[in-house]
Amino acid sequence: MEMMRAQVLQEPMRFELKEVPIPEIGDDEALIKIKYCGICGSDWGSYTGKYADEVACLPLITGHEFCGTIEKLGKNSQGFKIGDRVACDICLPCGVCYQCRVGEPLLCSSFTQLGIHTDGGFAEYVKAPWKNLYLIPDEVNDEKAAFIEPLTACLNASKKMDCHIGRSVVVIGCGLGIIHAALARLRGAAPVILIGDNAERLEMAKQMGIDITINIKEVADPIAEVFKITNGVGADYVLEAVGHSSTYEQAFKMLRKGGKLEAFGICSDDDLMKIPPVQFVLEEKKISGSCAGIGYDWGDVITLLKHGRIDPTPMISMIVPLEDLEDALREIRENPKLIKVLVDPSAKTRTILYKQ
Ligand SMILES: [Zn+2]
Numbered sequence: 495m496e497m498m499r500a501q502v503l504q505e506p507m508r509f510e511l512k513e514v515p516i517p518e519i520g521d522d523e524a525l526i527k528i529k530y531c532g533i534c535g536s537d538w539g540s541y542t543g544k545y546a547d548e549v550a551c552l553p554l555i556t557g558h559e560f561c562g563t564i565e566k567l568g569k570n571s572q573g574f575k576i577g578d579r580v581a582c583d584i585c586l587p588c589g590v591c592y593q594c595r596v597g598e599p600l601l602c603s604s605f606t607q608l609g610i611h612t613d614g615g616f617a618e619y620v621k622a623p624w625k626n627l628y629l630i631p632d633e634v635n636d637e638k639a640a641f642i643e644p645l646t647a648c649l650n651a652s653k654k655m656d657c658h659i660g661r662s663v664v665v666i667g668c669g670l671g672i673i674h675a676a677l678a679r680l681r682g683a684a685p686v687i688l689i690g691d692n693a694e695r696l697e698m699a700k701q702m703g704i705d706i707t708i709n710i711k712e713v714a715d716p717i718a719e720v721f722k723i724t725n726g727v728g729a730d731y732v733l734e735a736v737g738h739s740s741t742y743e744q745a746f747k748m749l750r751k752g753g754k755l756e757a758f759g760i761c762s763d764d765d766l767m768k769i770p771p772v773q774f775v776l777e778e779k780k781i782s783g784s785c786a787g788i789g790y791d792w793g794d795v796i797t798l799l800k801h802g803r804i805d806p807t808p809m810i811s812m813i814v815p816l817e818d819l820e821d822a823l824r825e826i827r828e829n830p831k832l833i834k835v836l837v838d839p840s841a842k843t844r845t846i847l848y849k850q
C-alpha cells in the first residue's frame with residue numbers, strides 16, 4: 495500500500511503527523527497532490543472541538559482551502575488530465591433533500607464539506623469527486639489558487655448582499671473583511687468603508703483601493719462616523735465579518751432606513767443580539783446571511799483572479815511545512831501580522847511573507 499504524510503486530528507486539541515495510506519479513488523473521483531492548503535479560522539474551531547458534528551468525524555485529516563495537481567483520475571471523469579492544476583469545490587450536498595431540490599444546496603439537511611467532515615488537505619494527497627474540480631489557469635499562481643475557497647465564501651456573500659453601483663457599503667472586520675470590501679468596490683459601491691482594529695491591515699486595504707478605513711482604536715464612535723461620511727443617511731449595506739453580537743448590533747445601527755445587513759461573521763451559539771423589531775417594520779431594514787461558497791462561485795472566483803480583478807496576495811503571510819500545522823494554528827491567534835497561512839506538504843522550512 496502506498497503511504498503519505500498527513501496531519502490527522504485524532505481528538506480535539508491533538509494533531510498527529512502520521513503515515514497513512516494514500517486515498518483510493520472510485521470511478522467518480524480524482525486524487526489530487528496537494529500544493530498548498532490554507533489554514534482557515536474554522537480550522538481552529540475543528541481543532542478545539544467547537545463543532546460537535548465534526549468531533550463525530552474524528553479522527554480526520556482536516557484542511558479545506560487546497561489547490562494541487564491531478565495525480566489520478568477515476569474512469570468516469572471527463573475534461574481533465576493527469577497533471578492539471580485544480581481547485582476543488584468542497585461542498586458535498588446530498589442532492590435529494592428539500593433544500594437541495596429547491597436549489598439551495600448550501601442549506602442541505604445533511605450538508606458535508608471536504609476537509610471539514612471528510613478527509614481534506616493537510617496531507618500530501620486528497621481525493622475528491624472529479625465533478626467538484628475546477629481547472630486553474632496559468633495566470634493564477636499556486637498562492638492565489640490556495641485562496642480560492644475563502645474567496646468563494648466572500649463572493650457568495652457579495653452576490654447575496656447584491657450591493658448596487660454608487661451605493662455605500664460598510665464592512666466590519668479586517669480579516670476576510672478586506673476581501674468583502676474589495677468585492678464591494680469591484681461592484682461599483684461608493685464609498686466603501688472598512689472598520690477594524692488593526693492599523694496595518696487597514697493600511698493594506700487602503701492600498702487595495704478601499705475608500706475609507708475606520709480604526710476603532712482611534713475612533714470612539716464608528717456608528718456616528720458612518721453617519722457623518724454618509725451625510726447623516728446611514729449605510730446602504732453593512733456586512734459583518736467579525737462574528738460577535740456587539741458588532742452585529744453596531745452594523746444594524748449603521749444601516750440607513752431600508753438598508754440591508756449581510757451576515758457573514760459566525761458567532762458562538764449562545765451569543766444573542768438585540769434588535770428592536772420596529773426597525774424591520776417602520777424602517778424596513780433587511781438581513782440576509784451567507785455561510786460559504788458553492789458550485790460556480792469557484793468558476794467566478796477563478797475568472798476574477800485570472801483577470802486581476804482581485805488579488806489576495808498581500809494577505810498571504812506565511813507558508814509552513816506540514817509539521818508546523820499545530821504551531822501555526824496557535825500563532826495565527828497570537829500574531830496579528832498573520833492573516834492567511836498556507837501549509838505546503840513538500841516544504842522543509844517556513845517562508846515568511848509579511849513585513850517583520
Ligand atoms: Zn475556510
Ligand SMILES: [Zn+2]
Binds near residue numbers: 589592595599
Ligand atoms: Zn441535501
